[in-house]
Amino acid sequence: MAAKRSGAESKGSGRRGASPQSGQEPRSEPPLSLERIVATAVELLDAEGVDGLKMRRLADRLGSGAMSLYWHVGNKEEVFDLALDSVLEYRGPPEIVESRDWRGDIVHLLEDWRASMLRHPWSASLLPRRALGPNILIRLELLSKTLSGAGVTDADLNVAIWSLWNYVIGATITRANFDLSDDDRAAAQQRLTGLSQHYPTIERSRLLLDNDWDGAFRKGLDFLLDGLAPRQ
Amino acid sequence: MAAKRSGAESKGSGRRGASPQSGQEPRSEPPLSLERIVATAVELLDAEGVDGLKMRRLADRLGSGAMSLYWHVGNKEEVFDLALDSVLEYRGPPEIVESRDWRGDIVHLLEDWRASMLRHPWSASLLPRRALGPNILIRLELLSKTLSGAGVTDADLNVAIWSLWNYVIGATITRANFDLSDDDRAAAQQRLTGLSQHYPTIERSRLLLDNDWDGAFRKGLDFLLDGLAPRQ
DNA sequence: ATTGAACTCGTACGGCGTACGATTAAATTG
DNA sequence: CAATTTAATCGTACGCCGTACGAGTTCAAT
Numbered sequence: 001m002a003a004k005r006s007g008a009e010s011k012g013s014g015r016r017g018a019s020p021q022s023g024q025e026p027r028s029e030p031p032l033s034l035e036r037i038v039a040t041a042v043e044l045l046d047a048e049g050v051d052g053l054k055m056r057r058l059a060d061r062l063g064s065g066a067m068s069l070y071w072h073v074g075n076k077e078e079v080f081d082l083a084l085d086s087v088l089e090y091r092g093p094p095e096i097v098e099s100r101d102w103r104g105d106i107v108h109l110l111e112d113w114r115a116s117m118l119r120h121p122w123s124a125s126l127l128p129r130r131a132l133g134p135n136i137l138i139r140l141e142l143l144s145k146t147l148s149g150a151g152v153t154d155a156d157l158n159v160a161i162w163s164l165w166n167y168v169i170g171a172t173i174t175r176a177n178f179d180l181s182d183d184d185r186a187a188a189q190q191r192l193t194g195l196s197q198h199y200p201t202i203e204r205s206r207l208l209l210d211n212d213w214d215g216a217f218r219k220g221l222d223f224l225l226d227g228l229a230p231r232q
Numbered sequence: 233m234a235a236k237r238s239g240a241e242s243k244g245s246g247r248r249g250a251s252p253q254s255g256q257e258p259r260s261e262p263p264l265s266l267e268r269i270v271a272t273a274v275e276l277l278d279a280e281g282v283d284g285l286k287m288r289r290l291a292d293r294l295g296s297g298a299m300s301l302y303w304h305v306g307n308k309e310e311v312f313d314l315a316l317d318s319v320l321e322y323r324g325p326p327e328i329v330e331s332r333d334w335r336g337d338i339v340h341l342l343e344d345w346r347a348s349m350l351r352h353p354w355s356a357s358l359l360p361r362r363a364l365g366p367n368i369l370i371r372l373e374l375l376s377k378t379l380s381g382a383g384v385t386d387a388d389l390n391v392a393i394w395s396l397w398n399y400v401i402g403a404t405i406t407r408a409n410f411d412l413s414d415d416d417r418a419a420a421q422q423r424l425t426g427l428s429q430h431y432p433t434i435e436r437s438r439l440l441l442d443n444d445w446d447g448a449f450r451k452g453l454d455f456l457l458d459g460l461a462p463r464q
Numbered sequence: 465a466t467t468g469a470a471c472t473c474g475t476a477c478g479g480c481g482t483a484c485g486a487t488t489a490a491a492t493t494g
Numbered sequence: 495c496a497a498t499t500t501a502a503t504c505g506t507a508c509g510c511c512g513t514a515c516g517a518g519t520t521c522a523a524t
Contacts, residue, residue, distance in 0.1 A: 031502085032502080032503080054479085054480070054481085055480085055481065055482080056479090056480080056481090059504095064503075064504080065503065065504040065505075066481090066482085066504080066505095067482075067483095067484095067503075067504055067505080067506095068502075068503045068504060070482070070483095071501080071502055071503070072502090075481080075482080076481065076482090125357065125360075125361070128357075128402075128405045128406045128409050128410075129357070129405075129409040132440075137430075137431055137434070138430075138431075140431075140434050140439065141430070141431040141432070141433055141434050144433035144434045144437065144439070145433045148433055154436075154437060156451075157437045158437050158438075158439055158442045158448065159448050159451045159452050159455070160452075160455070161434075161437075161439060162403070162406075162439075162442075162448050162452060163399070163452035163455060163456065165402065165406065166398070166399050166400075166401075166402030166403040166406060166452065167395070167398050167399055167402060167456075168398075168402070169398075169401075169402035169405065169406065170360075170397065170398030170399060170400070170401035170402030170403075170405075171394070171398040171402075173360045173361075173401065173402075173405070174360045174394075174397065174398060174401065177360050177361040178360075198369075198370075198373070199369055199370075199372075199373040200373075201373055201376035201377045201380055202369070202372050202373050202376045202393075204386075205376065205386060205389045205390050205393075206390075207372065207376070207390055207393060207394075208364075210390045216390065216391050216394050219388075219391045220391050220392075220394060220395035220398065222459075223391070223392070223395060223456065223459035223460050224395065224399075224455065224456050224459050225459070226458070226459035226462070227454075227455035227456050227457070227458035227459030227460075228455050228459075230458070263471085263472095264471080264472080286510090286511070286512085287511085287512065287513080288510090288511080288512090291473095296472070296473080297472065297473040297474075298473080298474095298512090298513085299472075299473050299474080299475095299513075299514095299515095300471075300472045300473060302513070302514095303470080303471055303472070304471090307512080307513080308512065308513090
């Protein structure tokens with residue numbers, strides 16, 4: 001029964017490297033490892049999108065056979081889970097000082113979260129349908145604590161967190177996908193203009209042409225925070 | 233629509249049993265049509281989820297061969313587009329009266345939108361990555377007009393619309409996916425409780441156990457609307 | 465009776481995830 | 495040292511998938 005190595009990662013198992021002497025190997029790829037697989041999967045996802053991640057292609061990039069991956073990984077879904085989690089890792093602020101400016105802290109946390117996902121546009125769509133990994137839980141915990149410390153009552157806390165979650169997820173998924181299809185944007189606007197008598201208001205406000213995603217995210221977030229914790 | 237024509241010459245060797253619909257055949261499927269294909273695709277999606285929609289299975293349900301679908305439809309993606317659009321159709325309020333209560337109107341519009349998508353849990357995830365169809369544009373136009381009439385300035389209009397869009401999309405995608413995996417929820421909570429020293433705040437607020445999705449949606453929406461158009 | 469457009473569908477192809485077992489390299493044991 | 499056990503790799507094969515291709519069928523208009 002080959003017990004596949006699971007989650008626990010042991011560092012420092014560094015045998016194997018002791019044989020570069022045998023010069024016949026034209027190319028000695030480093031050995032397969034979970035870390036290498038996940039890192040390469042992220043690269044491949046970044047380059048080719050969700051549909052571009054195939055086990056064979058991943059193996060190609062790793063210089064291995066396709067089936068070798070299954071020693072380290074249960075199945076393809078697990079590759080997605082691991083890649084997603086690795087991308088959401090939070091390198092928090094180096095100094096955890098008690099900030100006076102809780103709003104600024106929250107805005108920073110959420111903008112960083114969004115930026116992390118936009119750096120890997122496949123990640124946002126994946127996040128809501130997979131179980132919550134540790135890295136995203138860390139972010140939620142920090143968010144929770146900050147809100148709580150800012151005076152949001154326990155009764156409102158969950159609503160506040162989910163509202164911010166919804167906002168960030170919705171904004172990032174939308175942005176990531178619109179980003180990928182500029183032509184579609186243009187086509188949609190074309191269609192819209194042609195039918196301006198049907199949609200006069202959104203045509204007037206040029207809703208689909210507004211390119212200031214970052215600014216809109218920030219402004220909308222400010223509105224939401226105003227509602228969640230009005231400054232008295 | 234799409235006229236597909238490929239040169240078909242008759243060679244004339246007509247043998248192949250089982251042809252006529254004359255009396256003896258009990259099966260009398262109605263002929264294929266776009267509407268029937270789309271309606272059946274929605275049924276299949278509702279029953280089996282996004283991954284359950286296969287061209288062969290769809291054809292089975294329609295009592296046709298798989299390739300027959302391609303006369304009416306360009307490819308599988310188009311089936312998704314059509315199914316999505318059909319599900320988002322807006323049966324607006326029968327009377328378009330000028331309501332005094334613009335907030336109530338907006339809440340109703342958004343709750344109806346969310347409900348429509350939750351009735352077909354595959355739809356929310358699909359919406360952001362496909363081009364905007366007419367039905368969703370109608371909803372956006374109505375939303376736009378109502379907000380504008382409520383006093384939201386043109387400068388804030390796009391931000392307001394996208395904020396509400398983000399909120400609804402994020403909330404519905406999250407709800408739809410969490411809904412599908414109750415076991416995962418329990419498992420996540422289990423894991424969370426086990427690690428409560430790492431996530432004390434979200435553990436205390438029982439974030440993942442809060443089941444009042446509808447209430448949370450409504451409350452968060454109220455907060456957001458408070459921020460967007462504060463009642464003075 | 466003939467035609468041609470509208471429609472249906474059987475077959476085939478390449479690509480996918482992955483089960484299975486053979487194979488090899490490394491570590492451990494005697 | 496040899497023998498054996500374990501960790502890791504990978505070739506082959508299977509069953510599905512979307513769909514290209516082109517032949518077959520129906521039917522209204524001639």
